[in-house]
Amino acid sequence: MNSNLQIVILGGGFAGLQAARSLRRANVDLTIIDRRNFHLFQPLLYQVATGELSPANISAPLRALLRKQKNARVLLGEVQVVDLNNKVVCLTDREIAYDYLIVALGSVHHYFGHDDWEKIAPGLKTIENATEIRRQLLGAFEAAERSPNPDEIRDLLTFVIVGGGPTGCELAGAIAEIARHTLKNDFRTINPADARIVLIEPSEYPLDVYAQPLPGKAAQQLQRLGVEVISRTRVTGIHQTHVELLTEGKEQAWRINTRTVLWAAGVKASPIAASLLRQTELTSARGGRIPVQNDTSLQSHPNVFVLGDLASFNHDEKGDLPGLAPVATQMGAHAAKCIIADLNERPRTAFHYRDRGSMAVIGRYSAVGVIGGWKFYGFVAWFLWLAVHLMYITMFRNRMLVLVQWGWTFLTHDRSARLILDGPTPRIPQLAETTGWDNDPAMPHVESTER
Amino acid sequence: MNSNLQIVILGGGFAGLQAARSLRRANVDLTIIDRRNFHLFQPLLYQVATGELSPANISAPLRALLRKQKNARVLLGEVQVVDLNNKVVCLTDREIAYDYLIVALGSVHHYFGHDDWEKIAPGLKTIENATEIRRQLLGAFEAAERSPNPDEIRDLLTFVIVGGGPTGCELAGAIAEIARHTLKNDFRTINPADARIVLIEPSEYPLDVYAQPLPGKAAQQLQRLGVEVISRTRVTGIHQTHVELLTEGKEQAWRINTRTVLWAAGVKASPIAASLLRQTELTSARGGRIPVQNDTSLQSHPNVFVLGDLASFNHDEKGDLPGLAPVATQMGAHAAKCIIADLNERPRTAFHYRDRGSMAVIGRYSAVGVIGGWKFYGFVAWFLWLAVHLMYITMFRNRMLVLVQWGWTFLTHDRSARLILDGPTPRIPQLAETTGWDNDPAMPHVESTER
Structure with a gap:
């Protein structure tokens, strides 16, 4: 018919x-x-970016999902x-x-009108974003290991995450874990635990869509993992070598030198x-x-x-x-x-969202969330997060694989999906000689095609 | 010191x-x-190309492998x-x-002096090669589903593998399995089982590094899987729309129209x-x-x-x-x-290769191999291949994950790592109007930047 x-x-x-x-x-x-030919389980995308899962673990081919539904066809x-x-x-x-x-x-x-920031500070929406972030993160440690220059090493080991929403917190927590645990004994010159992980949040606390005490707890948990939360601060510039920041109530912009900026501030x-x-x-x-x-x-x-x-x-x-x-x-x-x-020639009904709750994970044993009106944080929230996300991963096979990988990462702190792929071997960018920020308010925007 | x-x-x-x-x-x-920052278990690379395994399943970070060896450092x-x-x-x-x-x-x-073939016919050496081949294979089925033109569909569903060594046989067998089983009910317009999988082999039989009867058995097993083995034939041209072939003892070159050519002919x-x-x-x-x-x-x-x-x-x-x-x-x-x-100021010894045997897998239940002088083929060879490769995969964790994925693929014919990534959405190349080959010995080389 x-x-x-x-x-x-x-x-x-x-x-x-x-x-x-x-x-x-x-x-x-x-x-x-x-x-794309696949459905993406976006809530776990940050785990691909941080080398815990492989892209295929959180993706399911659309054709396979709709194989038995004979009234449906898929077109790429x-x-x-x-x-x-x-x-x-x-x-x-x-x-x-x-x-x-x-x-x-x-x-x-959404880069708030600064589309040029996208080249430097990738966001996290697609598998390609995730593998690019993975490449930048791991590449920064590799470049630091090769660098003879202590200042450069410090900049390479500084990771700035813009935006303290769920994605920003997930990324910050996971990077902290990579630096403090996963890479612990992997390098000979640098100590990955020296990495500085900075989360820039425009309001007082990260995760401020939640009611107190959750945002406060989130900030505490982040700090315990070794993330520096910089509150009431906005990003006014993103460059190859640094970010410019403006803190509420201050007149003078300031900067953090960094080679890795991740964007989690808006869509x-x-x-x-x-x-x-x-x-x-x-x-x-x-x-x-x-x-x-x-x-x-x-x-x-x-x-x-x-x-x-x-x-x-x-x-x-x-x-x-x-x-x-x-x-x-x-x-x-x-x-x-x-x-x-x-x-069926019946009247349509109005849509009502049934809010069963939401959660944001921060790191091992750390999460915050609201379920059925109840607020959770710490270990209990983390455990619930784990259970809910495992339940919702679309296909059975992926669920089993994710479980195996999570179990392994949990027991060993190891992350196997630590491949640096697709793109040039990370190189230390050629830096223009910059004088100090304070002396040079004009602040040269260092252009570089490498990153 | x-x-x-x-x-x-x-x-x-x-x-x-x-x-x-x-x-x-x-x-x-x-x-x-x-x-690269990882060691690659190359013998299983074809399974990444054919969507059975993820890149991380067959890769292990070099730093993790050498973490405990304090006299070693890794430099990218x-x-x-x-x-x-x-x-x-x-x-x-x-x-x-x-x-x-x-x-x-x-x-x-090694493209035997035809480096321009590389753009059209990727080989299989790196993870990027594997994901590119995966993209082309799956992209061809997608493009065929969209195409309104029966000739074009036929060309899109023709897969030519150049070279009948181990890699060529592995790819041919796996593509046959994808077409006949994995994608069986995934499409609405095309029937993936119509796909024609062609293996071009310059000698009489594929896998001719082995002694008879193994090459003969390999050819039989390939045919049973639905692979067309074209013997005593060399490739003389690779183009966006077709390959040119020359069969031993024939004077006239002939062609197969295809949009997907994979190179497994030489290094x-x-x-x-x-x-x-x-x-x-x-x-x-x-x-x-x-x-x-x-x-x-x-x-x-x-x-x-x-x-x-x-x-x-x-x-x-x-x-x-x-x-x-x-x-x-x-x-x-x-x-x-x-x-x-x-x-220790002792004399060096000479190297002696201890040949414990070798194996080549063709498909489900199909492989050939020689172990300790014994020749195996069919199910026994396939089972041995499985055991040996599982044993040799470098890290414990990957071994477990590979086992789970193999078990799943075996039971269900499904392949979860079927992501089309990195690259433009597959499109049907714009074809120049070509007249038939026999009428047009000059044969226009159709240039296209898309593939």
């Missing part, structure tokens, strides 16, 4: 995949379009344009018509959002998100659903829902429910 | 690593230099020049003096060999190898050892030793023994 309703899903993340699965028994034809492709009026999605090499469209393309890094809606906003004449919400109706569809186009990070859904008047996997999954299921309601 | 003998080892492969380990109790300072770096007379190794950013030098840099692909000595040959005024042996003395050192420079693939060691007048891990490992141990003999 080619007369089936054509449903096109853009993005095979948590929202898109759930929408597809929830429509498995519907009499429709589903097309899931993604740039990059979405160029969505034409809402003609109900067509344009890929690079073809057009696909739809009756219903589910847009779940997620978010990208914005996928570029597709701008075009959708233009076509619907809607006003962009915070971070470029698209305002949706209470059923997650677009006001002017009820056959188009916008889900996950891309949607601005006004939840209990509290502002947008957070960019979390459970939000995306529930929205995916809801969009599917609305389509089924339409098919 | 800085008066220790300085021993520099170039290359952290099987030969270099074994040499370092065998010198663990010697009163020397060891420096192991490698471009690319060797630019070895100056034999001044006993100095030059890296990009520094020079390192040595008393003894162990050169174990292995081999690179030659690492580029460092040429410079060493020039400095020693030795004549290059087959494949650019460096002729060594019976103790594996250079005639003119007894403090320099050349090991593994790089050495031409005349074994029982039978020609060079094969480029196998056991050869490299034994040579590494022998070079270490010679250095220890020198330290």
Whole structure:
């Protein structure tokens, strides 16, 4: 029957995949379009970046996930344009018509207008980001081991993480563990434990989306792991050799010399959002998100659903829902429910996010979280985090492998996925002679193509 | 004591690593230099290329392997020049003096003077090669699923492997298994089992380094897996859209249309060999190898050892030793023994390769091999191959993970490491209109930057 309703899903993340699965028994034809051939379990991406897991451990081929769902097909492709009026999605090499469209393309890094920072300070969204961060982290220790210059060694062993949200805390904690434990006896010239790990947080405490005492506890736990938390401070410049910082209430900017800056400070809606906003004449919400109706569809186009990070859904008047996997999954299921309601000529229902809680891990034995209104921190939170994440990893096989690798890392502090791949052998950047910062307020921006 | 003998080892492969380990109790300072921070278990690299294992499963960080060996340090770096007379190794950013030098840099692909083929037909030597091959293989199925053109689909689903040695057979067998089993129900438009897998072999049978009946059995087993073996045929051209072939005794070249060509036809000595040959005024042996003395050192420079693939060691007048891990490992141990003999002012001994056997795997239940003079094939050979390779994987942790992944793949035919990474989304190359081959002997070489 080619007369089936054509449903096109853009993005095979948590929202898109759930929408597809929830429509498995519907009499429709589903097309899931993604740039990548796999679904990524993003909550564990930082473990790929820090060499604990391999990319394949947290990825599952979309085709394998949807193999048995005969009404679904997967297409690899990059979405160029969505034409809402003609109900067509344009890929690079073809057009696909739809009756219903589910847009779940997620978010990208946001450098607050400083797109040039991206080259120096990678964020953590894709597998490629993760392997690049891994390369920079491990490469810095390698370069330090080779360097004859104590100042250079100190700079190479300084790691700055911008942003104290969940990703920033995860990265900072894991880097501290690498430096203090994993690499402990690996080098002959440097002592990896000398590494300075700095977390830059604009507010008073990291993880300030949580209510007290959790942010305070998080700061304590980070410090215990050896992370230096610099509060009430913003980044005003990122350069090959240093970051510029401005602390609240101070007039004078200051700097930290470093060769490794990681970006965990912000995301914005996928570029597709701008075009959708233009076509619907809607006003962009915070971070470029698209305002949706209470059923997650677009006001002017009820056959188009916008889900996950891309949607601005006004939840209990509290502002947008957070960019979390459970939000995306529930929205995916809801969009599917609305389509089924339409098919059965029943009214759609409004979306309600059931907040079962959320957690952020910091390091071994360290996490904070809220589950069912209860606040947890320390060992208990860490243990719960472990259990929940293991439960949610999509495919059974990965779950077993992740368990084995976690068990090993836990027992030995070792991380086997410590491969420096893809890219030139890390080299010590050629530095321009810089005079001291205080003497040189103009501060030369050292350009270098190497990093 | 800085008066220790300085021993520099170039290359952290099987030969270099074994040499370092065998010198663990010697009163020397060891420096192991490698471009990469890990030792690679190359015999299983084809499983990374075919999505069964992750890169980290077959790699072990060199620093972790040598962590407890206090007389060894690891340096990441690319060797630019070895100056034999001044006993100095030059890296990009520094020079390192040595008393003894162990050169174990292995081999690179050899395209028989057609270096332009490398862009189209990747070989399998590095992790990057493996992930690139994985990307091309899986990308071809994806592109075929998207294509509206039956001819194009047929070309996309044609996989040509050049060279029927162990690597060629491993790749051909694994691709057949992917097409017939792993991807069985993954696509909606194409049937992956339609894929044509072609192995081009210049002699009568693949794996002809073995004595009969093994090559004949190998050909049978390949055919049973669905691989088309084309014997007595050489490749005379590799293009974006096809390969040109010339069969023994025929005058007319012919072609196979394909978008995926894998190179498993030859290796030659690492580029460092040429410079060493020039400095020693030795004549290059087959494949650019460096002729060594019976103790594996250079005639003119007894403090320099050349090991593994790089050495031409005349074994029982039978020609060079094969480029196998056991050869490299034994040579590494022998070079270490010679250095220890020198330290103790005892005479060096001659190197003797103890051939315990060798094996080549073809697919599930299929392998051939010789162990202790006994010939094996079929299930028994496959089972032995499995046991031996599991035993030899370097680190305990990887062994366990590999076992889990193999068990899973065996039970389910599934391969989890099926990520298409690093590179543009596979696209269908823009084809020039080509007329048929027979009508157009000039045959336009279709240039395309995409692949």
